[in-house]
Amino acid sequence: MLAVENLEVVYNEVALVLRGISIEVSDGSIVALLGANGAGKTTTLRAITGLLDIHAGDVTKGDIHFDGVDITDELPSKRVRRGISQVMEGRRVFAEMTVDDNLKAGAYINTNSAKVKASYDRVMTMFPRLADRKTATAGYLSGGEQQMLAIGRALMQDPKLLILDEPSLGLAPLLVQEVRDVIVDINSQGVSVLLIEQNANMALSIAHHGYIMETGKMVMDGDPKKLLKDEDVKEFYLGVKASGEQKSFRDVKHYKRRKRWLS
């Protein structure tokens, strides 16, 4: 369904951030993409969804195919219409708008009101807490609720492929569980998922295939169960050293970058 091949991305015409990565997401699967801060996960997402331009980024090599069509240079709106939706890093809800209006904004590409209604009902069933707060201003929701809203907003597009960028970021363990269950639920409804995470445990526990990238390169990929057992992965992504001592990613994570591109 999604095939990224030998992708190279450069920011500001000088900073080579992706150095020839390849990813495949097959129909109906959950694929995990892991990597430390600055590895290039979000850049990969931007390349796939067409949002590099506003960050002064360019695909300088390689290509991206979706359902067999080369979409490397397509407009982002076209890609959304093809069925690629994303949940951006940091939730990015429309803070001044109500929950309902956020969902309507998500449904923008969908002009068929019956379909919009169906998607809306699906989101409300999936997230009962949003149903309770339909008219609340999104900016006042809790972090967990905002994450659910961001996921719900993407689901309003009725995607074939959903890409989530660190959905567990900054959430309490119980909520991380909840997000995980939601992703499994979405996948079980026939949506393929590319899950970008630093929480390797969570991601690999539900993925059918895992990729691990480091400073713009794919360093490992394979069966999630094997990756979970791998010593290097254990050390770097699960915070467990061979000796068993804890290493915390939470400590290095995460100064918030939130650039507005028109400023």
Added chain:
Amino acid sequence: MIPDLLILAQETTVEPSQLGFMVVNGLSLGAIYAVLALGFVIIFKATQVLNFAHGALAALGAFFIAYFATIINIPGRWMEGAPGWLQWSLSVVFALLASAAVGMLLERIFLRPMLGEALFAVAIVTLGIDIIIRTITNDLIGLNSLPMGDPFGLSQIGFGCEAGRFLGSIDLTDVCTVRVPYTTVFQLSLTVVLVVGIALFFRSRTGIAMRATAWDQETARAQGISVGRIFALSWAIGAAMAAIGGLFISMFPRRPGGVDTFTAFFAFRAFPAIILGGLDSILGALVGGFAIGFAESAASSYLTFEFLGTGFGGVVPYLVMLLVLLIRPYGLFGTEEIRRV
């Protein structure tokens, strides 16, 4: 004979109310400023462009109205026998469409390439656009003012008039307690219609997309919203609103002769209202517009200084603006930090 005597007695007691005049005049000014501010704020909110060409667009829009309604008479020439007000209204619609097209063109040609540049640099570009449009519009208008051709003319409704008429259409020579120009009624009604229209629009699919874009362009694009299309649309709406502001200025009692080279200059006086309301607030544009309108009207009515003459009213908008900004730097309703981090 007795009734006649009564009327005579009444005649002498009728005295124009200064307060009444102030209120009516304030409402008319307020409608002008509010409509201009609304158009400006819509463009700014959606695209983060401070459009200094708004006044020029107002004059150009007023010219379009004069052109369609009185010069080439379109679509009136094809619909002889239709009521005058209908012909005129349709001419206005045509003119608004022309204005909207100009707005979209400007956005496409001058502002789209500036995407991502600093707020300040883009504002400078609009100053350039202002000069271009003003020059062209002044050329088109020529030396004499061009009448709007509106069906309201100089007619007024009188309240508490002489000769026993307490309410009704009157001549300029009648003496009344309060007189309300037809144009003022028209301006206020159209302003209400526009405000309701805008409120409804912002609940529509496209309106929600515009609000989303205003908040966070990247995330809006991630939803499949074409930000370019939203920019074009907001400029179309903004330019059409400017044209309505230009129309309001170019009729009785402001400029009964119609649009002239002074219209753009007058429109510039809406800036205090815009800044007072807070640049990015629709409600602020409305409140700011009417507040400044009333302040100016009150000053013209009540404040006359020997040394300043009666022109003091024109300075008041700027004074009120400075005063409010001293207390609230972001205007009455503005977002405190317009650059969000």
